[in-house]
Amino acid sequence: MSLPASIRIFAVAALSLIITACGSPKKKQHRDSLHVAAGIGPVAAMAERIGGDSVTVECLLPSGANPEEFDPGTKALRQLSRSEIYFSTGTLPFEHRLASGFSGNLPDMLAADLSNGLEMIYGTHGDEPDPHTWMSVRNLAVMAANMTQALCEARPSAATYFRSRLESYNRELAAADSALTSQLAPLAGEAFAVGHPSLSYMARDYSLRQIPLSEGTKENSAKGMRMRIDSIRAAHPRVLFAEPGTENDMAREMAADLGIPMMTIDAMNPDVLTQLKNAAASLAASE
Ligand SMILES: [Zn+2]
DSSP states (O other): OOGGGHHHHHHHHTHHHHHHHHTSOOSOOOTTOEEEEESSHHHHHHHHHHHGGGEEEEEOSOTTOOTTTOOOOHHHHHHHHTOSEEEEOSOOHHHHHHHHHHTTTOTTOEEEETTTTOOOOEEEETTEEOSOTTSOHHHHHHHHHHHHHHHHHHOGGGHHHHHHHHHHHHHHHHHHHHHHHHHHGGGTTOEEEESSOOOHHHHHHTTOEEEESSSTTTTOSHHHHHHHHHHHHHTOOSOEEEOSSTHHHHHHHHHHHHTOOEEEOOTTOSOHHHHHHHHHHHHHHOO
């Protein structure tokens, strides 16, 4: 089995959603619309939420691309060249490559790193910080504040509009955080299993333990996986979260082996709050 391939699989399954969020400029393009680029679908959705009809959002990660392995080419640079702001999570390698690629060519573009002020998690993705920062209601609030600051800087005339939309978004985030807190408080200290460690920040927010099915890429032999399963079993995870796609068959088998329910979670779905709420609900519902 090849768990690291799961990202490729879930990226494909997430395509339709990403396209919904950032593929088509569904908003009317106002003459003074602020054109912005977002690295990934969840960030593009946030830009649409805060920017409203004052922004036109493009997503750089193309359909089917693995966000952790994507190598941006000239298309992404073209998208950036027509954008006034580039919103990056600040954690994905392709975003760094783009940032260094355009720094000399697009001096007028504002690069907004949404990770400013976030406390990164280490140890889940080799030596790099865990890139899945957006999979946390609390992180989203920090990222949204960074985004709003950049939007206001680029278009001061619309600052009141952006800030009022941020307030509305913050109210939704606060309500979600409060719901998740009360739902997950009784589970503090408990574990869940994941095919790919995309819920590290959520686990930290609510004092849960995330147990990846595979650690790195070396343990994919049958014997290695058997040993891994035994240690996962010892952690007594309540649920196994797997990315959508063909990995589900394998994950379902493992979940059955562990005697726990399997639930699909899509870390690239632009509707992050629904993903997090569904994850919390399945944890709370598990025995
Ligand atoms: Zn990852």
